[in-house]
Amino acid sequence: MTAAEFTANDDPNGHARTTRSLVASFAARLGALGYVSGGDAIGSHLAGIGALGKRVSATDEGSRLRTALTRELAGNNGQALWQALKVDTWLSGMPPSAVLDELRNDLAVLLAEDLDEVLETPPGSNAVPTATLAPAEPIGFLDVMVGLWAWGRELSTAVEVAAGRPSLSLGVVHDLRVDGPPVDGPLLR
Amino acid sequence: MVHIVTDPPSETGGAAQQLLRLQNDFHARLAVETMHYLRGLQSALGPAAPGTVLVPRRGATLRATAEPGTQVRLHVEVANAQAVHCVVSPALSPLVAASGVTWFAAANVDPPYLLIAPGETEAAALDIAVPAALPTGDYRGVLLMHGAPDGVPVTIRVASTPAKKAVATKRPAKASAAVRKTPGTARKATARRPGGTTS
DSSP states (O other): OOEEEEEEEEOTTSOOOOHHHHHHHHHHHHHHTTTSOHHHHHHHHHHHHHHHHHHHTTSHHHHHHHHHHHHSHHHHHHHHHHHHTTHHHHHHTSOOOOHHHHHHHHHHHHTOTTHHHHHHSOOOGGGSOBOOOOOOOOOOHHHHHHHHHHHHHHHHHHHHHHTTOOOTTSOOOOOHHHHSOOOOOGGGO | OOOOOOOOOOHHHHHHHHHHHHHHHHHHHHHHHHHHHHHHHHHHHSBOOOOEEEEEEEOSSEEEEEOTTEEEEEEEEEEEOSSSOEEEOOEEOOEEETTSEEEEOOOEEESSSEEEOTTOEEEEEEEEEOOTTOOSEEEEEEEEETTEEEEEEEEEEEOSSOOSSOOOEEOOOOTTOEEEESSSOBOOOOOOOOSOOOO
């Protein structure tokens, strides 16, 4: 069989993905920033990036990128720096953020047609989901590098999707003489 | 290096030092465990991100047959039963044969990023070029997607005889695929895939 079919469902052990729950999750993330230090926030985010990198390393592209990094000076220097400054020890104790889910949820909120209705009646505290305790795992330099690569690609694609996938490589001319305001400014004097 | 030997510590001094060392170890361990506990508490009380679970409807295993030097195509279709948009980006793991050959297949996923509106269904095709030099055999791997932790098992039978299930189309294999014979060196892999996320 050369085809597989899936249904994307809500996690039966978690909260349903609705505009309301995603807004609540976003608000809770913002609110949590007031209760944690900047170091913890950065560490949790980087730990999440590293956890993503571990998963992506299992893919064909991810494994090749990881292997290539180990062969390059940058990869070796990064690992040396990581160990000398004990960044791996620091990140391994951090609760990893679900960076990919958060990014996809934020995109879904931007594309939601009922966002105005939800914002008129902000979700109550009972709508704010709480995280389950993620198991601690060692986070290495290569995990973070591969995770940054994957997360960066996803981020740029998400922004393009939110913008309606514009053709950025094509030239565009706006003739302000026709339908724009009067053009004035120091560059035109 | 010069070693200066001092008098051995007395019984009382040794016991006191040992007690001090044990106390220091205890405090250091207590600090580490406290930090782990507090961070665990922070995680448990922190906000979660509602996620997506991909449940297979059909095709628990992807199978295809191809000749070396051809191209094989696999399909993935996802229906969004959630109330908001979801994103799926399939990625293939390296494929391994029982003979010890690892095939870094460099699948071209089109589109690499499936944005699926609520109630809609979207599909992606994975085009995999089979290198002409690839030894015959059954190559096994996994199609990985965020939300399907175990992925979908993939088996591609590379046979030198014409494949009966003609899912493969005659096309010269791209130079993008890398084959690694264990032990040994990998062939060059150069081509890149268009943007998208591999998870």
